[in-house]
Amino acid sequence: MRGPGPSGARIRPDMRAAFIAGREQIEVRETDVPAPSAGEVLLRVRACGICGSDLHFYHGAFPANPNISPGHEFAGEIAEIGEGVSGFEAGQRVVVEPIRRCRDCAYCRTGRYHLCPKHVLCGTFVPGGLSDFVVVPAYTLYPLPDSLDFELGALVEPMAVAVHGVHIVNLTMGERVLVLGSGAIGLFSIIAARAAEAVDVIATYRHDHQGEAALAAGASRIIRDSEVSGLEKEGIDVVIETVGGSAPTLAQALGAVRPGGRISVLGLFAGAIPLGALALILKEVTMAGGITYCCPGLHSDFDVALRIIRSDPERARALITHRFSLEEAAEAFATAADKGTKSLKVQVQTS
Numbered sequence: 388m389r390g391p392g393p394s395g396a397r398i399r400p401d402m403r404a405a406f407i408a409g410r411e412q413i414e415v416r417e418t419d420v421p422a423p424s425a426g427e428v429l430l431r432v433r434a435c436g437i438c439g440s441d442l443h444f445y446h447g448a449f450p451a452n453p454n455i456s457p458g459h460e461f462a463g464e465i466a467e468i469g470e471g472v473s474g475f476e477a478g479q480r481v482v483v484e485p486i487r488r489c490r491d492c493a494y495c496r497t498g499r500y501h502l503c504p505k506h507v508l509c510g511t512f513v514p515g516g517l518s519d520f521v522v523v524p525a526y527t528l529y530p531l532p533d534s535l536d537f538e539l540g541a542l543v544e545p546m547a548v549a550v551h552g553v554h555i556v557n558l559t560m561g562e563r564v565l566v567l568g569s570g571a572i573g574l575f576s577i578i579a580a581r582a583a584e585a586v587d588v589i590a591t592y593r594h595d596h597q598g599e600a601a602l603a604a605g606a607s608r609i610i611r612d613s614e615v616s617g618l619e620k621e622g623i624d625v626v627i628e629t630v631g632g633s634a635p636t637l638a639q640a641l642g643a644v645r646p647g648g649r650i651s652v653l654g655l656f657a658g659a660i661p662l663g664a665l666a667l668i669l670k671e672v673t674m675a676g677g678i679t680y681c682c683p684g685l686h687s688d689f690d691v692a693l694r695i696i697r698s699d700p701e702r703a704r705a706l707i708t709h710r711f712s713l714e715e716a717a718e719a720f721a722t723a724a725d726k727g728t729k730s731l732k733v734q735v736q737t738s
Contacts, residue, residue, distance in 0.1 A: 413717035433737055437735070457510040461516025462481065480537070482529045492504065558580060564580045565615075566590040566629065574604045582698075585625075604705075612630075626649075631653075647670070712736065719735050
């Protein structure tokens with residue numbers, strides 16, 4: 388046994404964790420509860436979302452470590468504090484910004500820690516949140532406001548991705564935005580663009596339930612993903628691409644954006660994608676790739692994401708379409724992978 392948890396109960400010597408055991412195979416196994424080292428905390432995970440990048444590992448597009456639990460969208464409560472940790476206490480409710488980094492290189496010192504050459508995302512090469520407990524560095528923690536429950540806390544990470552996508556192209560008040568794709572990141576991008584006071588947000592969708600969700604998230608208009616070619620003359624200032632894979636969305640973005648406009652690329656592409664370089668040059672378009680989140684100034688992307696969710700929690704909560712227990716992790720992944728289930732954001736939650 389490892390000492391008392393937040394309620395005075397002692398922590399079990401074992402726990403459950405989900406693992407990707409092979410292509411489209413999820414196993415829930417018992418394993419030892421980890422102990423926090425200096426500067427770390429042991430977190431009792433309460434909610435963890437399944438991300439599109441998790442599904443790339445699930446489908447075998449990227450190699451998954453069968454001994455590392457996935458999951459990087461999670462919130463919970465501190466169960467145990469390691470040596471040297473200050474500012475947090477056992478029982479405190481927190482959200483995790485799941486990037487381990489060196490905290491010493493030029494990128495880390497300037498708030499661009501997502502580009503640290505030693506950075507590691509939880510759930511890839513270090514254990515993630517699809518488990519009862521996980522150890523994380525204390526510097527990754529954000530207090531979860533009393534007004535937000537754990538499932539809303541687990542939405543902060545994907546919201547921060549969308550906030551990052553908005554800030555890398557300097558979206559400003561009154562601009563017109565096109566969001567390509569109405570999956571989870573596309574929907575969060577609609578919310579983030581509205582929070583940045585875009586005057587008009589158009590969203591593309593493939594499935595009817597995605598189009599309905601885009602309107603609920605704040606899109607002023609929705610169009611089928613096959614109808615983007617009709618937008619060339621509408622003066623789109625910013626395009627946010629969220630589809631990735633092998634979709635022709637970069638070409639669509641270049642065609643739709645106005646001369647001098649900007650393109651934010653958030654979709655994870657599986658391989659080389661044709662790009663019309665001549666259009667890029669002739670229109671003087673700025674294209675920026677976005678990966679995770681950072682702290683570009685006084686406020687981090689996570690700070691902004693927390694503020695957006697606090698301002699309208701039920702709009703964010705509406706994106707959660709399915710909730711499963713940890714024992715049901717295999718069903719959770721299968722549901723997230725099958726758009727026939729009308730899934731948007733699937734979460735695994737523990738009581």
